[in-house]
Amino acid sequence: MIEIKNIEKSFNGNKILKGISTVFETGKTNLIIGQSGSGKTVLLKSLLGIHTPESGQICFDGRVYSELEDDEKRELRTEIGMVFQGSALFDSMTVAENVAFPLKMFTRDNRAAVKERVDFVLERVALKDAHDKLPSEISGGMQKRVAIARAIVNKPKYLFCDEPNSGLDPNTATLIDNLIKEITEEYDITTVINTHDMNSVMEIGDNILFLKNGIKAWQGNKDEIFKTDNEDVVAFVYSSNLFRKVREAYLRE
């Protein structure tokens, strides 16, 4: 479980996160939604320790990040898997080398152990025939799978994904969402996903944090989001014709 208490983050005197408090639960797909520029990536990078909030607390299963010693921070960092926006694979490395990279960086596993773990996670994301391919030789959806395999290879307790299905067709996007949800439940991971995709909200919105201009405007799950009267949420949902209709159908039931 990750607990955030009143975090604030500014850049050049411009406040981007304006006192956000929330809880991201373990074994759940926790979504951060909101319009472009609302602060989703800044929040995720704050969890990752890339940005340091000027006030507030981030607590990882009882460990307050800002109070940890450097070696404890490093240890915590090895418990986090990250899927960056746009996959961010190493172009000159094969799929298997990409996935093995965090193991070589963060563990002392021998070659046989690395190979066994890489085989296992590639099989888990249904890519067992792609070991020796380069990222440029596989599709966008497959690249996302490689990024997910790389993010989970170290058996993370926490998995952060920034727009994991952007740029994919709707079917492939749904497959990726469902894969992340399955992995989250199977390995009891605390997963946080940035998205502005209403399909993701409907498919995997166990817990949804809605950001507006750096403020938590609403929080709830995928059923509640279609029933709420919250004006900001309604405007966000209504910005898609399809989901306006879905919301109206929900409300009629």
Ligand SMILES: Nc1ncnc2c1ncn2[C@@H]1O[C@H](COP(=O)(O)OP(=O)(O)OP(=O)(O)O)[C@@H](O)[C@H]1O
């Ligand atoms: N390193 C930075 N320095 C200065 N300003 C920044 C920095 N990173 C983000 N910002 C600003 O913070 C605001 C929120 O950005 P953020 O990237 O978190 O938005 P987002 O919700 O992830 O949007 P998108 O959906 O487009 O990815 C933006 O106004 C952005 O310009």
Ligand SMILES: [Mg+2]
């Ligand atoms: Mg972003």
